Amino acid sequence: MIPDEAEALRIHRKYGSIPVxxxxxxxxxxxxxxxxxxxxxxxxxxxxxxxxxxxLLHDIGRTRIQTVKHGYEGAEILRREGVDERVAEVVKRHVGAGITREEARKLGLPEGDYMPRTLEQKVVCFADKMIDSNKARPFAEEVKRFVRKGHDVKKLEALKEDLRVVLGRDPEEVIFEKISSLASRILAGASQAGFRAFPFLSVLVHYLAETQREGSVVTIHLSLLQKPIEGLSGINSAAGQLVKWALIRGVYCGSSNW
Structure with a gap:
């Protein structure tokens, strides 16, 4: 059985996954x-x-343990639930940039290969590395985290390169191009809805237009928008609430429009 979104969320509820x-x-x-x-x-x-x-289920093992073993534990949970072995293997192999047999022995993991091998496994593993909590982050930030923790950066870079070869372009660029497109649509819509009077919207719309014209990739972070979003909270109009919702939910990987 390959869980759809509803079934995946049911499994999360069954095992007590916290909202984060x-x-x-x-x-x-x-x-x-x-x-x-x-x-x-x-x-x-x-x-x-x-x-x-x-x-959707890659971190289900964190309901049982918060170490590198959570990938293995998650795969075991899914096997007990009758989930397709291909999904269980994605979960097992997503930790870090993968764990070799030798590394698994040193870490005290059950004997086996924990490296992402299939394209499906690599896509999920890389996507996980590009998310901090529920926000996308530059790949360079994950590299820094690997360095701080003493992890193998070469494996991380190899994972990205594998996807770049298949995609024919940088996977990070693909992700942030989508975010840029979402942000541009959201802010353009906000401007058309009558929010030109709000300086932060005008500035951001202009910034998006200029950087896109120059071919740059635009990333809007929560730290940049948090204060302006709070400023919108007093607007009672439906349009105001829609803009506030769109900025929070659309740009920060929380929108089904992805």
Whole structure:
């Protein structure tokens, strides 16, 4: 059985996943979906259902343990639930940039290979590395985190390179291009809805237009928008609430429009 979104969320509820885990998994699924769409556009065949289920359930093992073993524990949970082995293997192999047999022995994991091997496994593993909580982050930030923790950066870079070869372009660029497009539509819509009087919207719309004209990739972070969003909270109009919702939900990997 390959769980759809409703079934994946049911499994999360059954095992007591806290909201932050569920939101993280949903954000990873949306980023994985962006990569999957680009693969499909290029004629690369992958199992989209396995990717969706694997992404939505990749951290289910954190309901049992918060160490590198959570991938293994998550896979075991899914096997008990009768979930397709391909999904269980995605979950097992998503930790870090993968764990070799030798590393698994040193870490005290059950004997086995924990490296992402299939394209489905690599998509979910990389998507997870691009999400901090429920927000997308630059790949360079994950590299820094790997360095701080003493992890193997070469494996992380190899994971990205594997996807770049298949995609024909940088997977990070694919992800942030989507975010840029979402942000541009949201802010343009806000401006048309009559919010030109709000300086932060005018400035951001202008910034998006200028950077896109120059061919740059735009990333809007929560730290930049938090204060302006709070400023919108007093607006009672339906349009005002819609803009506030769109900025929070659309840009931060929380929108089904991904």
């Amino acid at each position: 885990i569920v939101e993280h998994c949903r954000a990873v699924e949306r980023v994985a979906r962006v990569i999957t769409s680009e693969l499909a556009r290029r004629g690369v065949v992958v199992n989209e259902n396995v990717i969706q289920a694997g992404a």
